[in-house]
Amino acid sequence: MDTKRIFILDGHPAETSLSRSFAETYAAKATAAGHQVRVAHLSALSFDADFGQGNYDSWKPLEPDLDNVIEQIEWANHIVLTVPMWWGGLPARLKGLFDRVLLPGRAFDTRVTKMGMPTPLLGGRTARVIITADTPYWFMRLVYGKAMLRQIDGQILGFVGIKPTRFTWFAGTSHPKEGAVDRWLTRVARLGAAGA
Numbered sequence: 001m002d003t004k005r006i007f008i009l010d011g012h013p014a015e016t017s018l019s020r021s022f023a024e025t026y027a028a029k030a031t032a033a034g035h036q037v038r039v040a041h042l043s044a045l046s047f048d049a050d051f052g053q054g055n056y057d058s059w060k061p062l063e064p065d066l067d068n069v070i071e072q073i074e075w076a077n078h079i080v081l082t083v084p085m086w087w088g089g090l091p092a093r094l095k096g097l098f099d100r101v102l103l104p105g106r107a108f109d110t111r112v113t114k115m116g117m118p119t120p121l122l123g124g125r126t127a128r129v130i131i132t133a134d135t136p137y138w139f140m141r142l143v144y145g146k147a148m149l150r151q152i153d154g155q156i157l158g159f160v161g162i163k164p165t166r167f168t169w170f171a172g173t174s175h176p177k178e179g180a181v182d183r184w185l186t187r188v189a190r191l192g193a194a195g196a
Contacts, residue, residue: 003195004076004078005035005077006030006038006076006077006195007072008027008038008039009082011042011081011090011091012043013094020041022082022130022188023041024039026130030192038072042091042094045069047063047065048100049092049097049100050096051096051100059100060100062100078126078195079157079162080130081127081129083130085132085135085148088144090148102156104118105121108120108121108159108161122160122162123161124161126164127162127163127165128168128191130168131149131167131169134173134174135171137169152165
């Protein structure tokens with residue numbers, strides 16, 4: 001098995017969460033399997049999530065924690081994101097992190113375009129996104145058109161060259177059925193051991 005450089009971002013804004021448990025389980029199993037692993041928890045990062053009045057010619061300087069996040073993404077060849085679905089999308093603080101760190105010159109190049117689209121600069125990386133929700137996957141697919149997944153896959157990670165992105169969906173997480181969390185953790189552990 002090829003070892004990977006894996007950056008895991010626990011994208012839940014709270015200090016304790018199922019997303020954090022998944023991130024830590026994945027990290028432990030991936031490390032035990034010989035992968036190089038680095039982890040960041042959104043709740044521990046200090047930064048202004050508001051892109052503000054900046055633009056692509058002048059934006060806020062990145063805080064040290066944000067500098068570290070983009071450096072870890074650049075270091076990794078596999079990105080793992082654990083995140084809850086809130087109101088059909090990403091938590092605002094996590095969206096703010098992406099707004100701040102995925103910038104021209106490091107994440108994409110607006111000077112070189114193809115069919116009007118900027119050139120991605122973070123190619124050669126894959127991703128796994130582990131989502132917790134109360135919405136069943138079938139409902140997300142048929143009624144919501146997989147909007148959150150399409151945003152993450154095509155408009156965030158894929159836009160900067162990180163692909164393919166594979167998704168793992170856990171539903172009913174606010175009030176899980178007996179034994180569900182253990183089954184979910186087992187599944188995440190398998191993904192971690194495989195670096196998948």
